[in-house]
Amino acid sequence: MGIRYIKGDATSPQAAGVKIVAHVCNDLGGWGKGFVLAVSRRWKEPEARYRAWHRARAKNGFELGAVQYVQVERYVWVANMVAQRGIRPSRNGPPIRYDALDRALESLGAKALELSASVHMPRIGCGLAGGRWDRVEPLIERRLTERGVAVTVYD
Template identity: 50%
Template sequence: MHEITYVVGDATDPPGPGPRIIAHVGNDIGAWGRGIVQAITRRWPGPEREFRRWHETSAPAAGGGFRLGAVQLVAVEPTLWVANMVGQHGIMTRRGLRTSTGYEPGAGPPVRYDAIRECLTTLVAHARERDAEVHMPRIGCGLAGGEWALVEPLILETLGAHDIPVFVYDLVLPQE
C-alpha cells in the first residue's frame, strides 16, 4: 500500500525525470476553462483540444466513450501525460447545476464519487503500463464541490493499493 505524499506547489509542474501523469477531474458536458485546466492549457494546448474533441465526437448520445467515469490520456511531453477524468455531472453556476439538459436549481454539487472511483481504477492501468507516478490537485474538491474525506480513500483504494506513487498538491498563491 502506497500512501499519498502531500506537496505545496503546482500540480502542472511535477518534479522529476521519470514518467508522470497529471490527473484532474472534468465534467460531462464538455466545459473547460476554470480551475486547474487553466494552468494546463497555459502549459500545453493539447489536453483541452483533445478533451473538447473527445466530447464532441464520442458523447454517449453518439455511442461513444465520453461519459462519467471515462479517462482520456494525452501526452504532453515524452514522459508526461495529462489524464482528463470525467468525474463530475455538469457544472455549478449561480443559477444552479448546469447539465447537458439544462439547469437544476437546488441540485447538489456536481462531484460524482462513483465516477471518480472508476476513473482512478482506469488510471491504475495507465500508470502501471507506463511505470508512472500520479500527480494531482485535490481532485473533485474544487469546482466539483466534493469532500476530501470522501475522495482521499478512493485514491488509496485504487492507486495506493497498487503501490503507485501519488502526489497531491495544494497550490498556495503569492500574496499581492
C-alpha cells in the same frame, strides 16, 4: 506507500520517470475554470483533445467515469477524468460524482502501472466540483497507492 502532499503546482510534477497529471473534467464539454486553466497554460493538447472527445461523444465512450490520456511531453501524460455532472450544484448536491471518480481512478491506476508512472494532481474533485477530500482520498488510496502507484497531491 501513502499519498505524498507537497506545496507546488501539479502541472510541474516533481518526480523522475513517467508522470501522469490527473484532473477532473465535467460532462458538458466545458473547459474554462479551475485547474484546467493551469493545464491549458502549460499544454494546449489536453483541452483540444477533451473538446473533440466531447463533440464526438455519441460514438466514443465519453461519459461519467471515462478517462482520456493525452501525452504532452516525452515523459508526461495528462489524464482528463470525467467525474463531474454539469458545473453547478443541484438538488442532488455538488457536481462531483464519486462513483464516476472511482471508475476513473481505477482506469488511472491501470494506466499508471502500464506506463510505470507516478500520478500528480491537485485535490481533485474538491474545487469547483464541490467534493470533500475525506471522500476523495480513500478512493485514491484504494485505486492507486494500494496498487503500488506513487501519488503526489499539490496544495
